[in-house]
Structures are given as structure tokens and as C-alpha cells.
Amino acid sequence: MDRNFLATIGRVFISFMAAVGRIAIFTGQALRHCVIPPYYLRLLGKQMMDIGYYSLPVVGMTALFTGMVLALQIYVGSSRFNAESAVATIVVIGLTRELAPVLSGLMIAGRVGAAIAAEIGTMRVTEQIDALVTLSTNPFKYLVAPRLIAGLVTLPFLVLIGDIIGVSGGFLVATEKLGFNAGNYLNNTFEFLEMRDVVSGLIKASVFGFIVTLMGCYHGFNSTGGAQGVGKATTNAVVSSFVLILISDYFLTVLLID
Amino acid sequence: MAETPKIELRNVCKSFGKKVILDNLNLSIAKGESLVVIGGSGTGKSVMLKCILGLLKPESGEILIDGEDITNSSGHRREQVLRKTGMLFQYAALFDSLTVWENVAFGLIQAHGMKRKEAKDIAIQKLALVGLGPELADKRTAELSVGMQKRVGLARAIAAEPEIIFFDEPTTGLDPIMGDVIDNLIRDCTQDLGATTLTISHDMESAQKIADRIALLYKGSVVWAGLASEIHTCGDPYVEQFVHGDVDGPIKLDILKP
Numbered sequence: 001m002d003r004n005f006l007a008t009i010g011r012v013f014i015s016f017m018a019a020v021g022r023i024a025i026f027t028g029q030a031l032r033h034c035v036i037p038p039y040y041l042r043l044l045g046k047q048m049m050d051i052g053y054y055s056l057p058v059v060g061m062t063a064l065f066t067g068m069v070l071a072l073q074i075y076v077g078s079s080r081f082n083a084e085s086a087v088a089t090i091v092v093i094g095l096t097r098e099l100a101p102v103l104s105g106l107m108i109a110g111r112v113g114a115a116i117a118a119e120i121g122t123m124r125v126t127e128q129i130d131a132l133v134t135l136s137t138n139p140f141k142y143l144v145a146p147r148l149i150a151g152l153v154t155l156p157f158l159v160l161i162g163d164i165i166g167v168s169g170g171f172l173v174a175t176e177k178l179g180f181n182a183g184n185y186l187n188n189t190f191e192f193l194e195m196r197d198v199v200s201g202l203i204k205a206s207v208f209g210f211i212v213t214l215m216g217c218y219h220g221f222n223s224t225g226g227a228q229g230v231g232k233a234t235t236n237a238v239v240s241s242f243v244l245i246l247i248s249d250y251f252l253t254v255l256l257i258d
Numbered sequence: 259m260a261e262t263p264k265i266e267l268r269n270v271c272k273s274f275g276k277k278v279i280l281d282n283l284n285l286s287i288a289k290g291e292s293l294v295v296i297g298g299s300g301t302g303k304s305v306m307l308k309c310i311l312g313l314l315k316p317e318s319g320e321i322l323i324d325g326e327d328i329t330n331s332s333g334h335r336r337e338q339v340l341r342k343t344g345m346l347f348q349y350a351a352l353f354d355s356l357t358v359w360e361n362v363a364f365g366l367i368q369a370h371g372m373k374r375k376e377a378k379d380i381a382i383q384k385l386a387l388v389g390l391g392p393e394l395a396d397k398r399t400a401e402l403s404v405g406m407q408k409r410v411g412l413a414r415a416i417a418a419e420p421e422i423i424f425f426d427e428p429t430t431g432l433d434p435i436m437g438d439v440i441d442n443l444i445r446d447c448t449q450d451l452g453a454t455t456l457t458i459s460h461d462m463e464s465a466q467k468i469a470d471r472i473a474l475l476y477k478g479s480v481v482w483a484g485l486a487s488e489i490h491t492c493g494d495p496y497v498e499q500f501v502h503g504d505v506d507g508p509i510k511l512d513i514l515k516p
Contacts, residue, residue, distance in 0.1 A: 119355075127351040130313055134345040134424075135414075136337040136369035 026218050030148055033140040043146040051112050051147070051213070052154030056161065058111055059104045063162035066099050067091060067169030075178050087180070088188035091170040096193070096201045100162040101155075102249055105208030108155065109241035113216040116147055117237035120220025121230035129221070144221070147213045155209030156202040163198065200256040207252060208245050215241045262325040264289045264422060264454040265310065270319035272305055272478075279305045280316065281478035287454055287471075292445075294457045294465040294486070296500065297475035298509065303458040306475070307424055310456070311345065312336050323422070341369055344415035344453075348427040350407040352399040358385070358410055359395035365418040384413040388443055405436040409443065416447050423448060425457040429464045441467045462501055474500060476509055 074090045120143055123129050132139045167189060174180040216237045223233035263286040272280040279302045287293045297303050308314040310321055312332070321329045328339050344365070352361050360367075362384050363377035372380075382392045388409040399407060408428070415423055428444060429437035441464050448455050459465050465472055466486050473483040474497055481496045489497060499507030 123353075126349060126354075127347050128353055130308075130311070131345070131347055131351040131353070133313060134311055134340060134343065135365040136340040137364070138337070142368075 022222075023214075023218055026221070027214060029140055030144045030214065030217065033138060034145045034149055038141065040142060040146055043142065044149055047146045047150035048154050050115075051108070051150045051209075052158060055108055055111055055154075055158055058107050059158045059162045060165050062103050062107050063095070063100055063166035064169040066103055067095055067166030067171075068173045070094055070099070070166075071170035071173040071178065075174070084180075085184075085188055087174060087178075088170070088185045089192045091174075092167050092189045092193050093197055095166040095170070096163050096197045098201070098249075098253075100166055101159050101201045101204040101208060102245065104155070104159050104162050104205065105212065105245045106242060108151075108158075108209065109212045109215075109238055109245065112151070113212040113237045113241045114234050116213060116216025117220040117223070117234045118230055120217055121223035121233040124221060124223050125226055125229060139221075144217045147217055148210060151209035151213030152206050153209075155205040159202055159205035160198075163201065196256075200252075203256060204249065204252050207248060211244045211248065212241045215244065261289065263287055263322070264291070264324065265456060266320075266322040266325075267306070267310070268320045268322070270306070270309060270316045270321060272302075272309060272314060272316045279478050280309070283319070283475075283479050285473060285480060285483075287456055289454055290452055292448060292455045292457070292468055292470045293473060294459055294469035294471075295473045295475050295480075296459055296462065296465050298460065298500070298511065301475045302478040303475055304426065307426060307456070307458055311340070311343070311424070337369070341418070342420055343422040343424065344418065344420035345424040346408070346411045346415045346426065346428055348430055350399075350404075350411035352407055352410055352414070354399050356399070357395065358390075358397050358399055358402070361399060361410060362413045362417050364414060370418060381413070381417065384417045385410070387416070387447060388413045389439070405432055405439070408432065408436075408440060412440070412443055412447065416451065416453075419451055421453055423451075423453050423455045425455065425459075427459055427461075428457060428468075429459070429461045437461070437464060438467075444468050 070091050071087060074087050074094075075084060078084050078086050078090075120129075123143070129139045129143070132142055171182070171185055171189070174185050175182045219233040219237040219240070220230075223229045265285075265287040267283055267285040270280050270283040271278070283302070283306060285293075285295075285306075295303055295306070305314060309316045312328070316329065319329070320327050323339055323342070326339075328336065331339065353364065356364070359378050359381040362381035363372070363374075366372040366377040366380060367374060378395070382395055385392065385395060390406065390409055390413070394402070394406070399410065402410065425444060428440050432440060444455070444457075445468050455468075457465070457468060466489065469486040471483065472486050472489055473480045474494075475481070476496060482492065482494045484492055489501060495508050498504075499509050505511075
């Protein structure tokens with residue numbers, strides 16, 4: 001009984017480490033193909049539209065309501081010790097450093113990561129990836145690299161726009177509902193905001209964009225079986241993106257805090 | 259000394275875990291010859307094809323194309339070899355994100371660097387060769403019937419005028435008439451190109467129609483090989499059983515008796 005239990009832990013650990021190794025090899029290969037030519041600029045453009053531009057509504061909505069609710073909640077807390085003037089500062093720092101990148105990352109994982117895994121997974125099970133190879137086209141270059149680069153590049157822009165929309169949401173609630181003076185609120189927003197608050201959030205966004213597209217590609221690429229396999233790949237892509245975003249967020253914060 | 263074979267397999271072995279798929283497989287195809295490999299499902303036909311294409315790596319043995327050992331070549335060298343080949347997949351494996359002509363022209367544009375406009379003209383010519391009109395060129399591949407998809411797949415395989423063409427079960431899943439149409443197209447197209455072809459099939463009628471030579475695969479090795487015309491007179495017990503579709507004979511299926 002005890003031995004069985006230990007064996008189970010061992011098995012889980014070994015298969016976990018094997019998965020880590022496989023993902024590391026996949027990542028290495030993918031990065032290599034991101035830098036060596038040929039580049040598929042047409043595909044990169046299409047992916048940037050898909051991953052970046054078409055995610056604007058989702059990210060915008062998320063940021064808007066997060067900013068609004070943040071202003072409300074912080075007002076409740078800070079008014080207990082007469083520190084209402086801190087609302088603007090905490091809203092903007094909370095959004096730029098933390099909430100805009102993380103929540104956008106999670107939304108993108110649901111929207112983009114799932115779509116990538118489903119598309120590449122279907123291409124795998126219908127032999128379209130093999131067909132690419134027989135047409136002397138490297139699937140890493142053709143499928144993976146454009147998505148990774150698009151994720152890496154477009155997420156910071158999305159989050160920057162999210163920052164602006166989120167702060168505006170907070171501003172709206174503060175001035176319209178909580179009775180703040182508009183000029184004072186804006187002053188407070190920018191007085192204590194530092195460049196590195198925004199930049200650290202954008203760096204996070206870039207990493208999250210990479211994680212989401214990488215997980216989508218990895219799980220899609222390795223999907224087996226038919227419709228069920230693709231479904232599993234999609235689930236795994238989203239779940240692993242979520243987990244990795246949350247874990248890496250902590251370590252990125254530690255790294256970026258000084 | 260005889261001419262170097264176009265494709266040669268020497269003692270190729272491949273297994274998945276403990277299951278042996280290819281067991282010292284030897285095969286050689288002369289330039290301009292059409293070889294059909296027949297055999298039941300699960301005898302390693304597809305694995306053999308994937309090993310030649312480099313989608314799978316054999317554990318031991320050598321695969322030579324034009325006398326050059328390509329067993330372990332990858333990257334640029336593999337792409338050079340694949341540039342000489344074309345492949346028709348069992349379920350066509352058309353890229354569903356692209357239109358019909360983009361599928362046919364894919365190899366021309368990606369691997370041979372042709373301009374899109376020029377490639378489209380050639381794609382329309384190739385579509386005409388397989389009996390499809392130019393009005394289909396801008397359609398999505400999902401809108402086509404299975405028979406049409408297979409013909410588009412054939413057009414894609416021959417578009418870059420390869421020296422070697424692989425066919426994976428070209429008639430499976432088609433009605434007898436469409437099967438015959440495909441067989442005729444394969445014969446005509448490959449004869450026009452002077453291409454060497456390797457077909458895997460379990461359709462005896464189709465095999466006899468397109469083959470110069472036939473090889474019978476059983477348990478991962480060739481048990482009989484000879485001219486297509488000899489297949490009914492060779493008296494080989496394996497061939498006899500396969501041609502007549504008998505349950506009793508030297509070929510044993512892994513089916514539990516009820």
C-alpha cells in the first residue's frame with residue numbers, strides 16, 4: 001500500500017518531468033525557427049490581426065470593468081481610514097502592474113490559445129501538418145513561429161490599450177458615482193505613476209502572450225486521435241496557459257519589483 | 259552494374275514500444291517505375307511511407323533516394339530531398355484555411371519561391387489536368403466533394419513536377435467509378451512526368467491498374483514482389499490469399515475467434 005503510493009508519486013513526477021522536457025525541446029525548436037529565415041510575413045500579419053486586433057473588444061471589456069470595480073472597492077477600503085485620495089493611485093498602479101496584464105493574458109488564453117490548439121490539432125489529425133512537410137515547408141516556421149511572434153509582440157499593445165481603458169473606467173466611476181473632482185483624480189492618477197509600473201506590466205504581457213501561443217501550438221502539435229484528441233488538446237492548452245500565467249506572474253513580479 | 263534505384267530501403271526496422279512494425283524491410287524502386295505495395299491494414303505500409311518521407315525515424319537500416327542516404331538527414335537537406343517528391347494523402351489533407359488554387363500552388367510558392375500570380379496560372383493548368391475547371395480555383399476546399407478533394411490533392415502532388423510521387427490509398431473511400439477516374443489520372447499524370455511512384459493500397463483492382471511491379475507486405479517485411487502481370491500466376495501462397503481475400507492461409511489476422 002505504502003509502496004504503491006510512492007510508486008504513484010514517482011510515476012506522476014517522472015511523467016511531469018518528461019512533459020517539461022518535451023515542452024523545453026519544442027520551445028527551443030520554435031525559437032530557432034523564429035529567428036532563421038525564411039520568414040512568412042503574410043502569415044505573421046494575419047496572426048497579428050487574429051491575436052491582437054480581434055482581441056481588442058475582449059481585452060477592452062475586461063479592462064473597463066476591472067478599472068470600474070477597482071475604483072469602487074478601493075474607495076470602500078480607503079474611506080475607512082480617510083485615505084480616499086489614494087483611490088486614483090492604487091487603481092492605476094494595480095491595473096498597469098498587475099490586473100491588466102494578468103486578466104488580459106487569461107482572456108487571451110481562452111480566446112486565442114484555445115483557437116490555436118484546435119486549429120493546429122485538427123491540422124495534425126487530418127495529416128495537414130504532414131502535408132506541409134511533404135511540400136518542403138517546415139511546420140514550425142509556417143505554423144508556430146508566426147503565432148509566437150504575434151503573441152509576443154501584440155500583447156503589450158493590447159495591454160497598453162487595456163491600461164488606458166481601465167484607468168478611464170476607474171475615472172468614470174470615481175467622478176460620476178463617488179463624487180471625486182475630475183482634475184484632482186487625474187492629478188492623483190499621474191502624480192505617483194512611474195514609467196516602470198507601465199513597462200513592467202507590458203513585459204509581463206509579452207511573456208504571457210508567448211506562454212499562451214506556445215501552449216496552444218504545443219498541445220495542438222501533439223494532439224493525437226480524432227475529435228476527442230483535439231478537444232483534449234484545447235483544454236490542456238487553456239488550462240496549462242492559466243497555470244503558467246499565474247505562476248510566472250509571481251516570479252516576474254519578484255524579478256521586476258526592483 | 260545496374261542503374262542506381264530511385265528509392266531503396268535496406269533492412270529498415272521500426273517499432274513502437276515493443277510492437278515491431280517494420281522488420282528488416284527491403285525494397286527498391288527503379289527510376290520511372292510504378293511500384294504498388296499491397297498488404298492488409300496494420301502491416302506497416304503507412305509507417306514505411308512515413309519513414310521515407312522523414313516523418314518517422316527508423317531504428318536501423320538505410321533509406322536511399324538517388325543513391326543518397328537520407329535516413330537521418332533533417333532540416334535543409336531533408337527539404338532538398340522533399341523538393342523532388344510529391345504526395346497524395348489518403349484523405350487528401352488539403353489545407354482548409356486556403357483556397358483550392360492556393361493548395362495546388364502551395365509547393366510552388368513556398369518551396370520554389372514562385373510569384374503568386376504565376377503560381378495561380380500553373381495551379382489552374384494542373385486543376386485542368388485532373389478534370390477540374392478554373393471556376394473552382396477560388397473556392398474553399400471544404401466546399402468540395404471527397405472525389406474532388408482527392409483530385410485537388412493529386413493536382414497539388416504533381417504541381418511542382420516532382421521526380422517521385424507517393425500515393426497513400428488513392429482509391430479508399432471513393433465510389434468505384436471515381437476510383438477508376440483517380441487511377442487513370444494517376445497513370446496518365448505520372449507517365450507524362452516520367453515520375454517514379456510508390457503507392458500503398460489494399461485495393462487489388464486499382465493496384466493492377468497503376469502498377470508496373472507489386473510488392474506484398476506482411477508483418478513489416480516484403481513477402482513477395484514481382485511484376486503486376488504475374489500476380490495471378492505466381493502461385494505464392496501469401497499472394498493467392500490476399501488476392502482472393504481468403505480467411506485461411508499463411509496470413510494470420512490478429513482476430514480472436516468467437
